[in-house]
Amino acid sequence: MGFVNCELKENVAIVTINRPEALNALNSQVLDDLEATFDAIDTGVVRAVVLTGAGEKSFVAGADIGEMSTLTKAEGEAFGKKGNDIFRKIEQFPVPVIAAVNGFALGGGCEISMSCDIRICSENAMFGQPEVGLGITPGFGGTQRLARLIGAGMAKQLIYTARNIKADEALRIGLVNAVYPQEELMAAAEKMASQIAASAPIAVRACKKAINDGLQTDIDEAIVIEEKLFGSCFETEDQKEGMANFLRKKDDPAKVKVVAFKNG
Numbered sequence: 730m731g732f733v734n735c736e737l738k739e740n741v742a743i744v745t746i747n748r749p750e751a752l753n754a755l756n757s758q759v760l761d762d763l764e765a766t767f768d769a770i771d772t773g774v775v776r777a778v779v780l781t782g783a784g785e786k787s788f789v790a791g792a793d794i795g796e797m798s799t800l801t802k803a804e805g806e807a808f809g810k811k812g813n814d815i816f817r818k819i820e821q822f823p824v825p826v827i828a829a830v831n832g833f834a835l836g837g838g839c840e841i842s843m844s845c846d847i848r849i850c851s852e853n854a855m856f857g858q859p860e861v862g863l864g865i866t867p868g869f870g871g872t873q874r875l876a877r878l879i880g881a882g883m884a885k886q887l888i889y890t891a892r893n894i895k896a897d898e899a900l901r902i903g904l905v906n907a908v909y910p911q912e913e914l915m916a917a918a919e920k921m922a923s924q925i926a927a928s929a930p931i932a933v934r935a936c937k938k939a940i941n942d943g944l945q946t947d948i949d950e951a952i953v954i955e956e957k958l959f960g961s962c963f964e965t966e967d968q969k970e971g972m973a974n975f976l977r978k979k980d981d982p983a984k985v986k987v988v989a990f991k992n993g
């Protein structure tokens with residue numbers, strides 16, 4: 730599809746933002762293609778998504794500065810909403826999304842990575858919110874998600890100074906979970922996605938919802954969210970089979986088997 734490719738590898742979808750001539754910068758068309766791609770993913774089959782950028786230089790170098798340069802106040806707000814709606818869709822996507830950050834993740838690029846569940850990156854990755862250097866604020870969720878991920882103090886420092894950081898610093902402050910040589914990044918992302926895909930899918934979805942929804946509320950409500958989602962797992966085939974397998978193992982270790990969880 731246009732600026733976004735989607736490849737299915739068993740239960741894992743690999744979504745690639747493909748505008749390398751502009752370092753995968755997000756213009757309106759890329760955002761539309763991204764939304765259509767996520768809408769088209771069959772979550773009855775797909776159990777994890779890997780999001781990356783085409784080429785070896787850039788994940789996403791930001792929102793398209795040329796397109797933004799002439800926006801009016803109202804158009805700027807509408808463009809911010811367009812990006813935010815799509816990034817929120819990714820954040821709330823029923824199955825986990827891993828950002829495989831293969832280079833620049835600046836402005837909207839850092840922001841889209843933060844709407845994913847997990848970030849891993851290559852050694853040449855560079856993260857940052859350079860917007861104040863362009864006379865704007867981070868407008869695709871950066872002022873909100875960066876503070877939630879790495880704490881308000883560090884987020885404010887990075888945003889106010891517009892300083893870009895390399896992979897090792899991103900790892901140190903908890904913005905990414907791991908750093909790999911460029912040539913190993915996609916294999917690592919796909920391996921992690923396959924591990925997620927091998928887990929009980931209803932339980933994984935419930936975990937994502939419990940963590941995301943729980944983080945938006947106080948601990949008392951959050952615990953109730955967890956209880957309800959925990960309860961919803963019982964009487965699924967996966968719960969019955971997962972627990973029966975454990976009990977079989979205890980009874981006779983020779984009966985151990987790898988459970989092929991279904992979507993049920």
Ligand code: CO8
Binds near residue numbers: 794797805806866868
């Ligand atoms: N927008 C448009 N085009 C871009 C962008 C971008 N963000 N980034 C790179 N490109 C284009 C360049 O213009 C260039 O095109 P051309 O070959 O036609 O001149 C091509 O990609 C290659 O880029 P460079 O030649 O600049 O490559 P370098 O290796 O020299 O530099 C950099 C790479 C450092 C990444 C450099 O391109 C750069 O600084 N890019 C801009 C990074 C940036 O500031 N990103 C933040 C943008 S603002 C943002 O994302 C706001 C999000 C919220 C929006 C809310 C809306 C209301």
